[in-house]
Amino acid sequence: AQRVTQPEKLLSVFKGAPVELKCNYSYSGSPELFWYVQYSRQRLQLLLRHISRESIKGFTADLNKGETSFHLKKPFAQEEDSAMYYCALSYGSSNTGKLIFGQGTTLQVKP
Amino acid sequence: DAGITQSPRHKVTETGTPVTLRCHQTENHRYMYWYRQDPGHGLRLIHYSYGVKDTDKGEVSDGYSVSRSKTEDFLLTLESATSSQTSVYFCAISSDRGASVDTQYFGPGTRLTVL
Numbered sequence: 001a002q003r004v005t006q007p008e009k010l011l012s013v014f015k016g017a018p019v020e021l022k023c024n025y026s027y028s029g030s031p032e033l034f035w036y037v038q039y040s041r042q043r044l045q046l047l048l049r050h051i052s053r054e055s056i057k058g059f060t061a062d063l064n065k066g067e068t069s070f071h072l073k074k075p076f077a078q079e080e081d082s083a084m085y086y087c088a089l090s091y092g093s094s095n096t097g098k099l100i101f102g103q104g105t106t107l108q109v110k111p
Numbered sequence: 112d113a114g115i116t117q118s119p120r121h122k123v124t125e126t127g128t129p130v131t132l133r134c135h136q137t138e139n140h141r142y143m144y145w146y147r148q149d150p151g152h153g154l155r156l157i158h159y160s161y162g163v164k165d166t167d168k169g170e171v172s173d174g175y176s177v178s179r180s181k182t183e184d185f186l187l188t189l190e191s192a193t194s195s196q197t198s199v200y201f202c203a204i205s206s207d208r209g210a211s212v213d214t215q216y217f218g219p220g221t222r223l224t225v226l
Contacts, residue, residue, distance in 0.1 A: 006153075034214075044154075044201065044217040086153055096161060097142050097205050097215065098169065101153035 002027045002091045006102035013077050014110050021072040021105050023061075023087030032090040033070040034099070035061055039083045047072075047085070057081070077109045114138050115218040117202050123224045130189040132221050134202030136182075142205045143185040144169075144215065145177065147198040154201065160185055192225045199223070 003026040013019055025031060035047040048056045050063040050070060061072045070087060087102040114137030124130050134143060142161055146154040146169075156169030158177040166177050174196060176188045189196055202218040 004153075009151075043219055046214045046216075049214070088154075096159065096167075097144075097213070098156055098159060099144075099154075099215065100170070101146075101155070103151055103153045 002089060002100050004087050004089050004100055004102040006085075006087055006105045008105045009103070010106045010108065012108040012110065015079055016076050019072075019074045019077045019081070019107065019109075021085050021087075021107065023070045023072065023102055025068050025070065025087075025089050027068075027089055027091060029091070031063065031065075031070075033061075033063060034088045034090070035059070035070075035072050036086045036088055036101075037083050038086070044086070077107075079109050079111060082107055082109045115202060115204055115216060117200075117218040117221045119221060120219065121222045123226065124192050125226050126193055127191050130192050130223065130225075132187045132200055132202075132223070134185040134187070134204075134218060136185075136204045138204060138206070138216075139182060140204040140206040140216075141182075142215075143179065144203040144205075145175075145185065145187045146201045146203065147171065147196075148201060148220070149198050157187065157200075192223075194225050197223060197225045 005024045034049045037047045038044045059074045086104045088099045092098045116135045118133045144159040145157040148154050155171045160166045160179040178186045200221045203215040205213050205215045
């Protein structure tokens, strides 16, 4: 069965430090992976998806099929990056858009 | 924010009572989803819809039913609420993107407490 695991509930770093939020997945098909972010008092929103290979707000994520991982990285954390981050996997047939989410990681960037 | 609203935004109810949550969109998107968000579980899909009157179950559908009689509205019903259904409920919408489904856009959430 499909599964997404985010091993860290909380990641606390200082401003300017590198950040890596871990995500591992289990899926028998061809994976499509996403990172969603929820800032305080805001809606959950898409940060990036692996097929677009974009860098959003300085964040990047590379799909590693060998390690079944999709870690989110940023070289220099900013205080405004503090938020809840969810990794998600699209599963089922391509015409449903169903997502399975990881448990979420709270990123806390200290000044 | 995409044109998605949820009502009510907060609700407190008692065990055994029926509850209906409404998701309304103004984007004319084909797909709509209901999730629940719980600490330690992230978001879990309850039900989804791929068109008017077309719905299917998600991961955690027991105790929930849905209906979609119009493109813009997707209703989630708890026939007989239980304390385990205390949660924050999110609606999401998405559209077609070529052969697959596009990004999901989320509503503001409904905080439901079942006493």
